[in-house]
Amino acid sequence: ETGVTQTPRHLVMGMTNKKSLKCEQHLGHNAMYWYKQSAKKPLELMFVYSLEERVENNSVPSRFSPECPNSSHLFLHLHTLQPEDSALYLCASSQDLVGSVLAYEQYFGPGTRLTVT
């Protein structure tokens, strides 16, 4: 039912592995986001893309590497993660970027629950 899909839904990886999270939006939106949701913490914005260009990177460690090949797809490449990176990773899209005047509704995907062992 959601216009934003994410795969995989669950991922367990070791600290030396390399994996990628995939997000696809079917809403014709121009902006896409990666968020991290840890237990007992608010959603943390990680990356923002507008029309395939990264517009924000909130001091995220380099072991997280985003890629936006087109306006419908967003990837998060993971390598040499730490156990504290275990969390729910949510992708979202909105019609356009959150601007100084307007704030568009963000539509979230179901998330990938990541466990780093």
Place this chain on the structure above:
Amino acid sequence: RKEVEQDPGPFNVPEGATVAFNCTYSNSASQSFFWYRQDCRKEPKLLMSVYSSGNEDGRFTAQLNRASQYISLLIRDSKLSDSATYLCVVKMADRGSTLGRLYFGRGTQLTVWP
């Protein structure tokens, strides 16, 4: 101080009860306010925007108090299906930029019991 603060709860109320959540925000220049709902192990979804004059959507009423920098959500006649986590969300514009960001509270957990 966190940008958006909420009482995490949990709030446990019987069906039919009225329950209210508050949320405070740190930036007086914040421009837009929302309540999102997140069901257990699901993604957040927009519940309603919060307007300066206050607004109502069925059993849900949202209020904004700019002077005190808080917003509230009132749920009347609670239903079992209202059980979820309610996220307070505030849009703040980056200084000197045309871009804004959404800041999420950690959420308030509500359980409605029969």
